[in-house]
Every structure is written in C-alpha cells, then in structure tokens.
C-alpha cells in the first residue's frame with residue numbers, strides 16, 4: 001500500500017521505523033531478533049536505508065524482502081542515487097518493482113567512504129534530478145528527505161526549502177524529516193514549507209539517544225543540534241551508566257513525539273539504528289497515552 005494512502009485512510013497517526021542492512025553476520029543475527037520485536041509493535045510501515053553509490057544494494061534488497069515478504073510489513077525502500085548512472089538506477093528500481101515495493105524515498109546520498117569510487121558520468125547531482133528521472137518511469141509513491149535545521153551543505157534555510165519545493169514539484173508525494181532535538185526546529189520548518197506551497201505530508205523523524213558516541217557522531221555528520229536540554233539531561237545522569245542514558249533518551253523522545261502528535265503530525269518515524277528497546281519504550285507509552 002502507498003504510504004500516502006495509509007495516511008489518508010488511517011484515523012490515527014502512523015508509527016514507523018527505519019532500519020539499515022546489517023554489516024556483518026553477527027549484526028544480521030541480531031537484526032533478526034530486532035525485526036521480530038519491532039514487528040510485534042505492529043508498525044504502519046518500516047523503511048530500509050540504501051548505501052550511496054549502491055554499496056548496500058544487495059543487503060538493502062534482502063532486508064526489504066524479509067520485511068515485506070516474510071514479515072508482511074509495508075515498506076519504504078530508500079534509494080541514494082549518488083554517483084549512479086541511469087542504467088544502474090533503473091536496475092534497482094526494476095528489482096524493487098518486481099518485489100512489489102510501492103514506496104521509495106529518493107535521496108542524493110553522500111560520497112561513499114571508498115576513496116576509489118568514481119561517479120558515473122551520467123549520474124545526477126541532486127535528489128530533485130533523481131526524482132525527475134524516476135517519476136515518469138515508475139508508479140512508486142515517491143518521498144524525499146527534508147531538514148528542519150537546514151541541510152548541512154545548504155547555502156541558507158531559504159535555499160534549502162526552495163530545493164525541497166523543487167523535489168516536490170518533480171513528483172515527491174511526502175517528506176520524511178531528519179531528526180532534531182528541539183521541536184521548534186520542526187514547527188518552524190513546517191511553517192516555511194507550507195509558506196512556499198509544499199503541501200505534501202511531512203513526517204517528522206525521531207532519533208532516540210543510544211550512546212554519547214553515536215549522538216555526537218551522527219550530529220557531526222548531519223549538523224543536527226545537540227540542544228542544551230539534551231546536554232543538561234545527560235550531565236545529570238550517573239557517570240558511564242549506559243542504561244540510564246538509553247532510558248533518558250526514551251523519555252526525551254516520548255516527550256518530543258507527544259508534543260508533535262498533539263500538534264497534528266501525520267505520524268512519527270523512529271530511527272531505530274537496528275535496535276528495538278527504545279522504539280518499544282516510546283511506542284508503548286505513546287499508545288498508553290492514546291496518542292497513537
């Protein structure tokens with residue numbers, strides 16, 4: 001089912017999870033347990049990341065296959081087209097189409113870490129160009145990424161919104177946002193989107209705090225602000241208590257999601273980092289509070 005149809009037909013906001021393909025046999029083993037636990041939470045859909053340049057092509061396909069065909073979950077296949085030529089792009093799209101995938105989220109992706117990677121001469125520079133390429137060729141429900149604090153390379157927030165509008169004008173039907181630790185970033189972003197005529201559903205992404213190292217690493221990659229509230233909350237925890245940190249992250253995310261849901265967002269999309277404890281804690285509480 002197309003995610004836009006899920007939003008149109010569902011009375012309540014959706015809950016969804018992002019997963020990435022495992023990078024080792026041990027991670028694959030662990031991921032199976034995570035998937036079982038996440039599937040028990042009955043998400044409306046799950047999404048699977050794609051390594052730019054096609055680096056996780058097979059792993060992403062296999063994970064989608066497991067989620068869709070073994071677990072019966074609705075999926076969004078992410079597609080990061082950085083450096084890929086038209087033939088490679090259509091090969092990936094054809095394989096997703098034949099698998100019955102109905103939803104794709106198109107992102108540009110970043111330069112792969114492999115220093116020898118050579119972009120295809122006919123590759124696309126921006127996600128909007130990828131959307132324009134895919135849109136007329138396939139019937140997928142296409143989504144794109146949005147950045148409440150602005151994309152890290154953006155010349156300005158206004159320019160970033162201009163390019164987001166271009167992605168929607170080229171055929172994107174929904175937006176999933178990067179995560180943020182202050183809802184004001186999202187509310188202001190939403191306002192700016194609506195002001196320029198972006199009228200598709202905008203699904204906020206929530207990144208629970210899993211570890212200080214991961215928090216800092218992800219924020220440095222995408223430019224998300226680690227707010228004073230987060231830093232003060234973490235500073236008040238017993239030194240080195242990893243469980244207490246995860247629990248703090250769950251409580252923080254619950255408060256964030258509750259406020260977003262109260263404000264009428266179409267759902268919340270949890271970046272699980274292939275873990276289930278935080279997602280389960282958040283979903284159970286939001287359901288207990290009647291917000292989902």
Ligand SMILES: Cc1cc2nc3c(=O)[nH]c(=O)nc-3n(C[C@H](O)[C@H](O)[C@H](O)COP(=O)(O)OP(=O)(O)OC[C@H]3O[C@@H](n4cnc5c(N)ncnc54)[C@H](O)[C@@H]3O)c2cc1C
Pocket residue numbers: 048049050051052078079080105106107108109110125126127128144145146151152153154155159160163167176177178179205
């Ligand atoms: C929900 C979500 C899912 C993601 N999934 C993945 C994934 O699976 N795999 C992965 O590798 N990465 C993923 N990413 C990360 C993403 O690939 C990076 O953030 C990447 O740097 C930008 O991708 P984009 O699609 O937003 O790019 P674009 O929309 O192309 O924007 C990139 C930058 O270029 C600027 N820009 C856009 N269009 C133009 C133009 N025409 N002229 C000049 N400047 C322009 C924008 O302002 C921005 O600064 C995801 C991000 C999010 C939020």
